[in-house]
Amino acid sequence: MDNLIRKVEELVQAQEATNTSMQRLISKRGINPSKNLSSPYTPVHVRRRGKAIAKALASVRSRRSVATPSKSIETPLLDVGPKVLKKVDIFKPVHAQRKKKVETAIKSKKSGRTMYSMHEFGAADFKALTSMEIWWEDWYVDEVLLLMRMRQINFPEYYDSTDIILDLNFYNNMSKRYAELTKESTVPNAVPLKVRLAEFKWDDDMVDYCRGVRPYPGGCSWAGAKRVLTVMNINVTHFVTLEFMIEEGVVNVYDCNVPVYEESDFFCFMEPVMELWPKLLQQSGMFAHLPAKLLNESWEFNRLQNLPRNVTSKACGSWSIAFIEALLTGTTVTKPESLISDNSVGRMQWRWALGIIEKVLEP
Known part of the structure; x- marks a missing residue:
């Protein structure tokens, strides 16, 4: 040279x-x-x-x-540190003029097809969306979660791209497959459940779901994901929020009404996730950097106890989304610092309903 x-x-x-x-x-x-x-x-x-x-x-x-770099001069790599996101006020109420759009929808006889669930949102639906006394349908939750995914894409300066937001089908798929494995293990001379779980392989659709090969509205590849956020509907009676901390091997559960299910009963609903979630990470081929323990063994779940409570006991659907809003924006959710309450969640409901009408959620 x-x-x-x-x-x-x-x-x-x-x-x-x-x-x-x-x-x-x-x-x-x-x-x-x-x-x-x-x-x-x-x-x-x-x-x-x-x-x-x-x-x-x-x-x-x-x-x-x-x-052949000079050994006498060492140029350190530029360490820019973690990305600093702009702060979002999740408790900001909807302006009176824009709130009239939702009030008009509540009184209107027209209905509109949504972006995600393909359900027709009519006056009764918008009334339920803005009420703390009416049980939410699954598609209400899914529609708001879609808007949150789209907001994450449209406003990257406010939301971390390493947070993955999933719909209710995620837990439903886990529960369904686990129930099938359990049933198959109960017939005479059947392979024990433990063996079936050890040999279990997710189908291509589920693997492609996290690879981003089979995209869903607002969905993307999980490459580089640090956290997965979703909502679980237990027995079609109670909504809770799940936070999968990928690098820690822990699933945090945010429940606005802990007394609804005893700890032993709640474990039964979490067992499908604990058994099948690590296998999805392993078989996707996207998390080889994780310790082998997190890819082959059941994770731990932490059901937080010091959370504010839904007094009406009917708005757990909107509360589950409110917890995700807080987690995405770094807002405190635990007492006594938490500002989440029935009043603040009620204000959020109007913003989500407006987002469904306008097809977008503001940061």
Whole structure:
């Protein structure tokens, strides 16, 4: 490499000598340098050749500096640290003028097809969406979760892309497959459940679900994901929020009404997730960087106890989304600092209903 540089430098020196000779010739004979003469020794060609040689020399030097860096000078990598996101006020109420859009929808006889669930949202639906006394349907929750995914894409300065927001089908698929495995293990001479779980393989659809190959509205690949957020509907009677901390191996459960289910009963609903979730991470092929323990063993789940409570006991659907709003924005959810209450969740309901009408949620 040094010999090559020396030869190129010799060419550069020769080029400079040629340039000097040409300038003398031009001055002596009165040649106009602006004319594009055909001789290879015209000033235009001389300049072009000189630039080409200089460029080649710079390239060679650059390659040498990368291939054999100086040991005496160490250039540290620039550590920019974690991305600093803009703060979101999740408790901000809807402006009175925009709130009229929702009030009009509540009184309207028209209905509109939504982006995600393909259900028709009519007056009764918008009334339920804004009430703390009416049980939410699954598609209400799914529709708001879709808007949250779209908001995450549209406002990257406010929301972390390593947070994955999933719909209710995620838990439903886990529960359904676990129930099938359990049933198959109860027939005479059947393979024990423990063995079935050890040999279990997710189908391509579920694997593609997290790879982003089979996209769903607002969905994307889980590459680089640090956390997965979703809602679980227990027995079609109670909504809770699940937070999968991928690198910690823990599932945090946010329940606005803990007394609804005893700890032993609640474990039965979490068991499908604990058994089948690690296998999905492993079989997706996207989390090879995780410790083998997190890809082969059941995770732990932490059912938080010091959370604010839904007094009406009927708005657990909207409360589950409110917890996700707080987690996405770094807002405190635990008492006594938490500001989440029936009043604040009620204000959020109007913003979500407005988002369904306008097809977007603001940060």
